[in-house]
Amino acid sequence: MAANKKSLRQQRILGELDHEPSLRIIDLAERLGVSTETIRRDFDELTQQGLINRTYGGAVRRQSSEPGLNERHKLHIAERELIARQAMPVLAGARHIMIGSGATTVHVAKRLAVTMNDLTVITHSFGVATVLAINPTIRVIMAPGLYHAQEGAMHGAQTIRFLENYRVEWAILGASGLDGDGASDAMIDASEVYAVMMERATRSMIVADHTKFNQSFPARYCEWNGVDVLVSDQKPLGALGETIRAAGCVIKAKQPD
Incomplete structure:
Protein backbone atom coordinates (compact mmCIF):
# COMPACT_ATOMS: atom_id res chain seq x y z
CA MET A 1 0.00 0.00 0.00
CA ALA A 2 2.82 2.43 0.91
CA ALA A 3 4.62 1.68 -2.36
CA ASN A 4 1.42 2.32 -4.30
CA LYS A 5 0.90 5.66 -2.54
CA LYS A 6 4.46 6.67 -3.36
CA SER A 7 4.03 5.73 -7.01
CA LEU A 8 0.80 7.71 -7.27
CA ARG A 9 2.37 10.67 -5.52
CA GLN A 10 5.37 10.67 -7.84
CA GLN A 11 3.10 10.49 -10.88
CA ARG A 12 1.25 13.48 -9.46
CA ILE A 13 4.55 15.34 -9.09
CA LEU A 14 5.43 14.68 -12.72
CA GLY A 15 1.95 15.78 -13.73
CA GLU A 16 2.35 19.04 -11.82
CA LEU A 17 5.68 19.66 -13.57
CA ASP A 18 4.00 19.19 -16.93
CA HIS A 19 1.91 22.27 -16.15
CA GLU A 20 4.41 24.30 -14.12
CA PRO A 21 8.05 24.66 -15.23
CA SER A 22 9.35 24.49 -11.65
CA LEU A 23 8.07 23.47 -8.24
CA ARG A 24 9.25 24.33 -4.74
CA ILE A 25 9.46 21.57 -2.13
CA ILE A 26 7.53 23.52 0.48
CA ASP A 27 4.69 24.37 -1.92
CA LEU A 28 4.42 20.83 -3.24
CA ALA A 29 4.42 19.32 0.26
CA GLU A 30 1.51 21.55 1.23
CA ARG A 31 -0.33 20.80 -2.00
CA LEU A 32 0.00 17.02 -1.57
CA GLY A 33 -0.45 16.98 2.20
CA VAL A 34 2.88 15.34 3.01
CA SER A 35 6.10 16.40 4.72
CA THR A 36 8.90 18.24 2.97
CA GLU A 37 11.18 15.27 3.71
CA THR A 38 8.82 13.01 1.77
CA ILE A 39 8.96 15.35 -1.22
CA ARG A 40 12.76 15.50 -1.01
CA ARG A 41 12.94 11.69 -1.12
CA ASP A 42 10.55 11.65 -4.09
CA PHE A 43 12.68 14.25 -5.85
CA ASP A 44 15.82 12.19 -5.21
CA GLU A 45 14.24 9.07 -6.73
CA LEU A 46 12.83 10.93 -9.75
CA THR A 47 16.23 12.55 -10.32
CA GLN A 48 17.93 9.14 -10.27
CA GLN A 49 15.39 7.95 -12.87
CA GLY A 50 16.37 10.88 -15.10
CA LEU A 51 12.88 12.41 -15.01
CA ILE A 52 13.59 15.69 -13.20
CA ASN A 53 16.46 17.99 -12.27
CA ARG A 54 16.88 19.28 -8.73
CA THR A 55 17.13 23.01 -8.14
CA TYR A 56 17.72 24.95 -4.94
CA GLY A 57 14.62 24.24 -2.87
CA GLY A 58 12.74 22.53 -5.69
CA ALA A 59 12.85 20.76 -9.04
CA VAL A 60 12.23 21.21 -12.75
CA ARG A 61 11.19 18.68 -15.38
CA ARG A 62 14.17 17.37 -17.34
CA GLN A 63 13.94 18.16 -21.04
CA SER A 64 15.99 17.23 -24.08
CA SER A 65 14.35 19.91 -26.22
CA GLU A 66 12.83 23.33 -25.72
CA PRO A 67 9.40 24.65 -26.76
CA GLY A 68 9.28 26.85 -29.84
Missing part, protein backbone atom coordinates in the same frame (compact mmCIF):
# COMPACT_ATOMS: atom_id res chain seq x y z
CA LEU A 69 9.78 30.59 -29.53
CA ASN A 70 6.07 31.40 -29.79
CA GLU A 71 5.34 29.10 -26.85
CA ARG A 72 8.24 30.47 -24.80
CA HIS A 73 7.00 34.03 -25.27
CA LYS A 74 3.94 33.07 -23.19
CA LEU A 75 6.00 31.84 -20.23
CA HIS A 76 7.70 33.72 -17.37
CA ILE A 77 6.77 37.16 -18.67
CA ALA A 78 7.20 38.92 -15.31
CA GLU A 79 10.56 37.24 -14.75
CA ARG A 80 11.81 38.27 -18.17
CA GLU A 81 10.66 41.84 -17.70
CA LEU A 82 12.57 41.94 -14.41
CA ILE A 83 15.68 40.58 -16.11
CA ALA A 84 15.43 43.22 -18.83
CA ARG A 85 15.15 46.02 -16.27
CA GLN A 86 18.15 44.72 -14.32
CA ALA A 87 20.26 44.51 -17.48
CA MET A 88 19.90 48.18 -18.39
CA PRO A 89 22.27 49.75 -15.82
CA VAL A 90 24.97 47.25 -16.81
CA LEU A 91 24.67 48.23 -20.48
CA ALA A 92 24.61 51.99 -19.85
CA GLY A 93 26.97 53.83 -22.18
CA ALA A 94 27.29 51.02 -24.71
CA ARG A 95 27.14 51.99 -28.38
CA HIS A 96 27.56 48.67 -30.22
CA ILE A 97 25.83 45.45 -29.12
CA MET A 98 25.15 41.99 -30.52
CA ILE A 99 21.95 40.27 -29.38
CA GLY A 100 21.11 36.59 -29.84
CA SER A 101 17.70 35.07 -30.46
CA GLY A 102 15.24 33.96 -27.78
CA ALA A 103 12.28 35.06 -25.71
CA THR A 104 14.32 36.72 -22.95
CA THR A 105 16.56 38.61 -25.35
CA VAL A 106 13.46 40.06 -27.03
CA HIS A 107 12.41 41.46 -23.63
CA VAL A 108 15.87 42.98 -23.23
CA ALA A 109 15.59 44.52 -26.70
CA LYS A 110 12.20 46.02 -25.80
CA ARG A 111 13.74 47.66 -22.75
CA LEU A 112 16.71 48.91 -24.78
CA ALA A 113 14.30 50.54 -27.23
CA VAL A 114 12.71 52.69 -24.51
CA THR A 115 15.77 53.46 -22.38
CA MET A 116 18.75 53.89 -24.73
CA ASN A 117 19.53 56.03 -27.79
CA ASP A 118 22.23 56.28 -30.46
CA LEU A 119 22.85 52.56 -30.39
CA THR A 120 23.87 50.06 -33.09
CA VAL A 121 22.54 46.53 -32.60
CA ILE A 122 23.66 43.56 -34.67
CA THR A 123 21.31 40.59 -34.44
CA HIS A 124 20.19 37.44 -36.24
CA SER A 125 16.75 37.56 -34.57
CA PHE A 126 13.77 39.07 -36.36
CA GLY A 127 11.98 39.45 -33.02
CA VAL A 128 14.83 41.52 -31.61
CA ALA A 129 15.01 43.66 -34.76
CA THR A 130 11.26 44.26 -34.76
CA VAL A 131 10.98 45.53 -31.18
CA LEU A 132 14.02 47.79 -31.60
CA ALA A 133 12.37 49.47 -34.60
CA ILE A 134 10.21 51.69 -32.37
CA ASN A 135 13.29 53.77 -31.55
CA PRO A 136 14.56 55.67 -34.64
CA THR A 137 17.91 56.40 -32.99
CA ILE A 138 18.77 52.69 -32.80
CA ARG A 139 20.43 51.34 -35.92
CA VAL A 140 19.71 47.64 -36.48
CA ILE A 141 21.99 45.48 -38.63
CA MET A 142 20.38 42.15 -39.53
CA ALA A 143 22.66 39.17 -40.10
CA PRO A 144 21.97 37.09 -43.23
CA GLY A 145 21.78 33.32 -43.28
CA LEU A 146 19.46 30.32 -43.31
CA TYR A 147 16.11 31.20 -41.74
CA HIS A 148 14.88 29.00 -38.92
CA ALA A 149 11.12 29.59 -38.78
CA GLN A 150 10.53 28.08 -35.31
CA GLU A 151 13.07 30.46 -33.75
CA GLY A 152 12.52 33.43 -36.04
CA ALA A 153 16.26 33.79 -36.57
CA MET A 154 19.06 33.33 -39.07
CA HIS A 155 21.69 30.63 -38.61
CA GLY A 156 24.41 28.89 -40.53
CA ALA A 157 27.82 29.54 -42.08
CA GLN A 158 26.77 32.79 -43.77
CA THR A 159 25.53 34.20 -40.45
CA ILE A 160 28.79 33.30 -38.73
CA ARG A 161 30.98 34.79 -41.49
CA PHE A 162 28.95 38.00 -41.36
CA LEU A 163 29.29 38.38 -37.58
CA GLU A 164 33.05 37.81 -37.73
CA ASN A 165 33.38 41.16 -39.54
CA TYR A 166 32.24 43.14 -36.50
CA ARG A 167 33.51 44.02 -33.04
CA VAL A 168 31.13 45.20 -30.30
CA GLU A 169 31.18 46.13 -26.64
CA TRP A 170 28.55 43.61 -25.49
CA ALA A 171 27.06 40.31 -26.60
CA ILE A 172 23.67 39.63 -24.98
CA LEU A 173 22.63 35.99 -25.15
CA GLY A 174 19.94 33.69 -23.86
CA ALA A 175 20.30 30.01 -22.97
CA SER A 176 18.21 26.87 -22.78
CA GLY A 177 20.16 25.59 -19.80
CA LEU A 178 22.70 26.75 -17.22
CA ASP A 179 24.75 24.24 -15.25
CA GLY A 180 28.18 24.01 -13.69
CA ASP A 181 29.86 23.58 -17.08
CA GLY A 182 28.38 26.76 -18.56
CA ALA A 183 25.53 27.78 -20.85
CA SER A 184 23.94 25.46 -23.39
CA ASP A 185 21.21 25.61 -26.00
CA ALA A 186 18.74 23.13 -27.40
CA MET A 187 19.64 24.21 -30.95
CA ILE A 188 23.13 23.43 -32.19
CA ASP A 189 22.89 26.07 -34.96
CA ALA A 190 21.93 28.76 -32.45
CA SER A 191 24.79 27.85 -30.11
CA GLU A 192 27.31 28.29 -32.94
CA VAL A 193 26.03 31.83 -33.54
CA TYR A 194 26.14 32.63 -29.82
CA ALA A 195 29.75 31.44 -29.55
CA VAL A 196 30.82 33.74 -32.39
CA MET A 197 28.96 36.68 -30.86
CA MET A 198 30.89 36.15 -27.63
CA GLU A 199 34.18 36.02 -29.51
CA ARG A 200 33.42 39.33 -31.24
CA ALA A 201 32.37 41.16 -28.05
CA THR A 202 34.55 42.79 -25.42
CA ARG A 203 32.09 41.67 -22.72
CA SER A 204 29.29 39.12 -22.65
CA MET A 205 26.00 38.91 -20.77
CA ILE A 206 23.70 35.92 -20.40
CA VAL A 207 20.05 36.65 -19.63
CA ALA A 208 18.04 33.68 -18.37
CA ASP A 209 15.35 33.02 -15.77
CA HIS A 210 15.69 30.62 -12.84
CA THR A 211 14.00 27.67 -14.61
CA LYS A 212 17.19 27.33 -16.69
CA PHE A 213 19.30 26.62 -13.58
CA ASN A 214 20.81 23.11 -13.40
CA GLN A 215 19.53 22.31 -16.88
CA SER A 216 21.79 20.93 -19.59
CA PHE A 217 21.13 20.84 -23.33
CA PRO A 218 23.08 19.31 -26.23
CA ALA A 219 24.96 22.37 -27.50
CA ARG A 220 27.24 24.05 -24.96
CA TYR A 221 28.43 27.41 -26.26
CA CYS A 222 30.48 28.79 -23.36
CA GLU A 223 32.03 28.11 -19.97
CA TRP A 224 31.49 30.46 -17.04
CA ASN A 225 34.99 31.95 -17.19
CA GLY A 226 33.99 33.41 -20.57
CA VAL A 227 30.88 35.17 -19.25
CA ASP A 228 31.12 38.60 -17.62
CA VAL A 229 27.56 38.97 -16.26
CA LEU A 230 24.61 36.66 -15.63
CA VAL A 231 21.30 38.51 -15.25
CA SER A 232 18.39 36.49 -13.85
CA ASP A 233 15.25 36.88 -11.78
CA GLN A 234 16.82 34.86 -8.94
CA LYS A 235 20.33 34.17 -7.75
CA PRO A 236 21.53 30.63 -8.47
CA LEU A 237 22.36 29.10 -5.12
CA GLY A 238 24.24 26.02 -3.99
CA ALA A 239 26.94 24.49 -6.20
CA LEU A 240 25.80 26.31 -9.34
CA GLY A 241 26.04 29.74 -7.75
CA GLU A 242 29.44 28.92 -6.25
CA THR A 243 30.78 27.71 -9.60
CA ILE A 244 29.59 30.83 -11.43
CA ARG A 245 31.08 33.22 -8.88
CA ALA A 246 34.36 31.29 -8.70
CA ALA A 247 34.74 31.72 -12.47
CA GLY A 248 34.61 35.50 -12.05
CA CYS A 249 31.13 35.98 -13.52
CA VAL A 250 29.07 38.70 -11.82
CA ILE A 251 25.54 37.63 -10.91
CA LYS A 252 22.92 40.37 -11.10
CA ALA A 253 19.62 39.06 -9.81
CA LYS A 254 16.76 39.61 -7.46
CA GLN A 255 17.28 37.72 -4.21
CA PRO A 256 14.77 34.83 -4.01
CA ASP A 257 11.99 35.21 -1.46
Whole structure:
Protein backbone atom coordinates (compact mmCIF):
# COMPACT_ATOMS: atom_id res chain seq x y z
CA MET A 1 0.00 0.00 0.00
CA ALA A 2 2.82 2.43 0.91
CA ALA A 3 4.62 1.68 -2.36
CA ASN A 4 1.42 2.32 -4.30
CA LYS A 5 0.90 5.66 -2.54
CA LYS A 6 4.46 6.67 -3.36
CA SER A 7 4.03 5.73 -7.01
CA LEU A 8 0.80 7.71 -7.27
CA ARG A 9 2.37 10.67 -5.52
CA GLN A 10 5.37 10.67 -7.84
CA GLN A 11 3.10 10.49 -10.88
CA ARG A 12 1.25 13.48 -9.46
CA ILE A 13 4.55 15.34 -9.09
CA LEU A 14 5.43 14.68 -12.72
CA GLY A 15 1.95 15.78 -13.73
CA GLU A 16 2.35 19.04 -11.82
CA LEU A 17 5.68 19.66 -13.57
CA ASP A 18 4.00 19.19 -16.93
CA HIS A 19 1.91 22.27 -16.15
CA GLU A 20 4.41 24.30 -14.12
CA PRO A 21 8.05 24.66 -15.23
CA SER A 22 9.35 24.49 -11.65
CA LEU A 23 8.07 23.47 -8.24
CA ARG A 24 9.25 24.33 -4.74
CA ILE A 25 9.46 21.57 -2.13
CA ILE A 26 7.53 23.52 0.48
CA ASP A 27 4.69 24.37 -1.92
CA LEU A 28 4.42 20.83 -3.24
CA ALA A 29 4.42 19.32 0.26
CA GLU A 30 1.51 21.55 1.23
CA ARG A 31 -0.33 20.80 -2.00
CA LEU A 32 0.00 17.02 -1.57
CA GLY A 33 -0.45 16.98 2.20
CA VAL A 34 2.88 15.34 3.01
CA SER A 35 6.10 16.40 4.72
CA THR A 36 8.90 18.24 2.97
CA GLU A 37 11.18 15.27 3.71
CA THR A 38 8.82 13.01 1.77
CA ILE A 39 8.96 15.35 -1.22
CA ARG A 40 12.76 15.50 -1.01
CA ARG A 41 12.94 11.69 -1.12
CA ASP A 42 10.55 11.65 -4.09
CA PHE A 43 12.68 14.25 -5.85
CA ASP A 44 15.82 12.19 -5.21
CA GLU A 45 14.24 9.07 -6.73
CA LEU A 46 12.83 10.93 -9.75
CA THR A 47 16.23 12.55 -10.32
CA GLN A 48 17.93 9.14 -10.27
CA GLN A 49 15.39 7.95 -12.87
CA GLY A 50 16.37 10.88 -15.10
CA LEU A 51 12.88 12.41 -15.01
CA ILE A 52 13.59 15.69 -13.20
CA ASN A 53 16.46 17.99 -12.27
CA ARG A 54 16.88 19.28 -8.73
CA THR A 55 17.13 23.01 -8.14
CA TYR A 56 17.72 24.95 -4.94
CA GLY A 57 14.62 24.24 -2.87
CA GLY A 58 12.74 22.53 -5.69
CA ALA A 59 12.85 20.76 -9.04
CA VAL A 60 12.23 21.21 -12.75
CA ARG A 61 11.19 18.68 -15.38
CA ARG A 62 14.17 17.37 -17.34
CA GLN A 63 13.94 18.16 -21.04
CA SER A 64 15.99 17.23 -24.08
CA SER A 65 14.35 19.91 -26.22
CA GLU A 66 12.83 23.33 -25.72
CA PRO A 67 9.40 24.65 -26.76
CA GLY A 68 9.28 26.85 -29.84
CA LEU A 69 9.78 30.59 -29.53
CA ASN A 70 6.07 31.40 -29.79
CA GLU A 71 5.34 29.10 -26.85
CA ARG A 72 8.24 30.47 -24.80
CA HIS A 73 7.00 34.03 -25.27
CA LYS A 74 3.94 33.07 -23.19
CA LEU A 75 6.00 31.84 -20.23
CA HIS A 76 7.70 33.72 -17.37
CA ILE A 77 6.77 37.16 -18.67
CA ALA A 78 7.20 38.92 -15.31
CA GLU A 79 10.56 37.24 -14.75
CA ARG A 80 11.81 38.27 -18.17
CA GLU A 81 10.66 41.84 -17.70
CA LEU A 82 12.57 41.94 -14.41
CA ILE A 83 15.68 40.58 -16.11
CA ALA A 84 15.43 43.22 -18.83
CA ARG A 85 15.15 46.02 -16.27
CA GLN A 86 18.15 44.72 -14.32
CA ALA A 87 20.26 44.51 -17.48
CA MET A 88 19.90 48.18 -18.39
CA PRO A 89 22.27 49.75 -15.82
CA VAL A 90 24.97 47.25 -16.81
CA LEU A 91 24.67 48.23 -20.48
CA ALA A 92 24.61 51.99 -19.85
CA GLY A 93 26.97 53.83 -22.18
CA ALA A 94 27.29 51.02 -24.71
CA ARG A 95 27.14 51.99 -28.38
CA HIS A 96 27.56 48.67 -30.22
CA ILE A 97 25.83 45.45 -29.12
CA MET A 98 25.15 41.99 -30.52
CA ILE A 99 21.95 40.27 -29.38
CA GLY A 100 21.11 36.59 -29.84
CA SER A 101 17.70 35.07 -30.46
CA GLY A 102 15.24 33.96 -27.78
CA ALA A 103 12.28 35.06 -25.71
CA THR A 104 14.32 36.72 -22.95
CA THR A 105 16.56 38.61 -25.35
CA VAL A 106 13.46 40.06 -27.03
CA HIS A 107 12.41 41.46 -23.63
CA VAL A 108 15.87 42.98 -23.23
CA ALA A 109 15.59 44.52 -26.70
CA LYS A 110 12.20 46.02 -25.80
CA ARG A 111 13.74 47.66 -22.75
CA LEU A 112 16.71 48.91 -24.78
CA ALA A 113 14.30 50.54 -27.23
CA VAL A 114 12.71 52.69 -24.51
CA THR A 115 15.77 53.46 -22.38
CA MET A 116 18.75 53.89 -24.73
CA ASN A 117 19.53 56.03 -27.79
CA ASP A 118 22.23 56.28 -30.46
CA LEU A 119 22.85 52.56 -30.39
CA THR A 120 23.87 50.06 -33.09
CA VAL A 121 22.54 46.53 -32.60
CA ILE A 122 23.66 43.56 -34.67
CA THR A 123 21.31 40.59 -34.44
CA HIS A 124 20.19 37.44 -36.24
CA SER A 125 16.75 37.56 -34.57
CA PHE A 126 13.77 39.07 -36.36
CA GLY A 127 11.98 39.45 -33.02
CA VAL A 128 14.83 41.52 -31.61
CA ALA A 129 15.01 43.66 -34.76
CA THR A 130 11.26 44.26 -34.76
CA VAL A 131 10.98 45.53 -31.18
CA LEU A 132 14.02 47.79 -31.60
CA ALA A 133 12.37 49.47 -34.60
CA ILE A 134 10.21 51.69 -32.37
CA ASN A 135 13.29 53.77 -31.55
CA PRO A 136 14.56 55.67 -34.64
CA THR A 137 17.91 56.40 -32.99
CA ILE A 138 18.77 52.69 -32.80
CA ARG A 139 20.43 51.34 -35.92
CA VAL A 140 19.71 47.64 -36.48
CA ILE A 141 21.99 45.48 -38.63
CA MET A 142 20.38 42.15 -39.53
CA ALA A 143 22.66 39.17 -40.10
CA PRO A 144 21.97 37.09 -43.23
CA GLY A 145 21.78 33.32 -43.28
CA LEU A 146 19.46 30.32 -43.31
CA TYR A 147 16.11 31.20 -41.74
CA HIS A 148 14.88 29.00 -38.92
CA ALA A 149 11.12 29.59 -38.78
CA GLN A 150 10.53 28.08 -35.31
CA GLU A 151 13.07 30.46 -33.75
CA GLY A 152 12.52 33.43 -36.04
CA ALA A 153 16.26 33.79 -36.57
CA MET A 154 19.06 33.33 -39.07
CA HIS A 155 21.69 30.63 -38.61
CA GLY A 156 24.41 28.89 -40.53
CA ALA A 157 27.82 29.54 -42.08
CA GLN A 158 26.77 32.79 -43.77
CA THR A 159 25.53 34.20 -40.45
CA ILE A 160 28.79 33.30 -38.73
CA ARG A 161 30.98 34.79 -41.49
CA PHE A 162 28.95 38.00 -41.36
CA LEU A 163 29.29 38.38 -37.58
CA GLU A 164 33.05 37.81 -37.73
CA ASN A 165 33.38 41.16 -39.54
CA TYR A 166 32.24 43.14 -36.50
CA ARG A 167 33.51 44.02 -33.04
CA VAL A 168 31.13 45.20 -30.30
CA GLU A 169 31.18 46.13 -26.64
CA TRP A 170 28.55 43.61 -25.49
CA ALA A 171 27.06 40.31 -26.60
CA ILE A 172 23.67 39.63 -24.98
CA LEU A 173 22.63 35.99 -25.15
CA GLY A 174 19.94 33.69 -23.86
CA ALA A 175 20.30 30.01 -22.97
CA SER A 176 18.21 26.87 -22.78
CA GLY A 177 20.16 25.59 -19.80
CA LEU A 178 22.70 26.75 -17.22
CA ASP A 179 24.75 24.24 -15.25
CA GLY A 180 28.18 24.01 -13.69
CA ASP A 181 29.86 23.58 -17.08
CA GLY A 182 28.38 26.76 -18.56
CA ALA A 183 25.53 27.78 -20.85
CA SER A 184 23.94 25.46 -23.39
CA ASP A 185 21.21 25.61 -26.00
CA ALA A 186 18.74 23.13 -27.40
CA MET A 187 19.64 24.21 -30.95
CA ILE A 188 23.13 23.43 -32.19
CA ASP A 189 22.89 26.07 -34.96
CA ALA A 190 21.93 28.76 -32.45
CA SER A 191 24.79 27.85 -30.11
CA GLU A 192 27.31 28.29 -32.94
CA VAL A 193 26.03 31.83 -33.54
CA TYR A 194 26.14 32.63 -29.82
CA ALA A 195 29.75 31.44 -29.55
CA VAL A 196 30.82 33.74 -32.39
CA MET A 197 28.96 36.68 -30.86
CA MET A 198 30.89 36.15 -27.63
CA GLU A 199 34.18 36.02 -29.51
CA ARG A 200 33.42 39.33 -31.24
CA ALA A 201 32.37 41.16 -28.05
CA THR A 202 34.55 42.79 -25.42
CA ARG A 203 32.09 41.67 -22.72
CA SER A 204 29.29 39.12 -22.65
CA MET A 205 26.00 38.91 -20.77
CA ILE A 206 23.70 35.92 -20.40
CA VAL A 207 20.05 36.65 -19.63
CA ALA A 208 18.04 33.68 -18.37
CA ASP A 209 15.35 33.02 -15.77
CA HIS A 210 15.69 30.62 -12.84
CA THR A 211 14.00 27.67 -14.61
CA LYS A 212 17.19 27.33 -16.69
CA PHE A 213 19.30 26.62 -13.58
CA ASN A 214 20.81 23.11 -13.40
CA GLN A 215 19.53 22.31 -16.88
CA SER A 216 21.79 20.93 -19.59
CA PHE A 217 21.13 20.84 -23.33
CA PRO A 218 23.08 19.31 -26.23
CA ALA A 219 24.96 22.37 -27.50
CA ARG A 220 27.24 24.05 -24.96
CA TYR A 221 28.43 27.41 -26.26
CA CYS A 222 30.48 28.79 -23.36
CA GLU A 223 32.03 28.11 -19.97
CA TRP A 224 31.49 30.46 -17.04
CA ASN A 225 34.99 31.95 -17.19
CA GLY A 226 33.99 33.41 -20.57
CA VAL A 227 30.88 35.17 -19.25
CA ASP A 228 31.12 38.60 -17.62
CA VAL A 229 27.56 38.97 -16.26
CA LEU A 230 24.61 36.66 -15.63
CA VAL A 231 21.30 38.51 -15.25
CA SER A 232 18.39 36.49 -13.85
CA ASP A 233 15.25 36.88 -11.78
CA GLN A 234 16.82 34.86 -8.94
CA LYS A 235 20.33 34.17 -7.75
CA PRO A 236 21.53 30.63 -8.47
CA LEU A 237 22.36 29.10 -5.12
CA GLY A 238 24.24 26.02 -3.99
CA ALA A 239 26.94 24.49 -6.20
CA LEU A 240 25.80 26.31 -9.34
CA GLY A 241 26.04 29.74 -7.75
CA GLU A 242 29.44 28.92 -6.25
CA THR A 243 30.78 27.71 -9.60
CA ILE A 244 29.59 30.83 -11.43
CA ARG A 245 31.08 33.22 -8.88
CA ALA A 246 34.36 31.29 -8.70
CA ALA A 247 34.74 31.72 -12.47
CA GLY A 248 34.61 35.50 -12.05
CA CYS A 249 31.13 35.98 -13.52
CA VAL A 250 29.07 38.70 -11.82
CA ILE A 251 25.54 37.63 -10.91
CA LYS A 252 22.92 40.37 -11.10
CA ALA A 253 19.62 39.06 -9.81
CA LYS A 254 16.76 39.61 -7.46
CA GLN A 255 17.28 37.72 -4.21
CA PRO A 256 14.77 34.83 -4.01
CA ASP A 257 11.99 35.21 -1.46
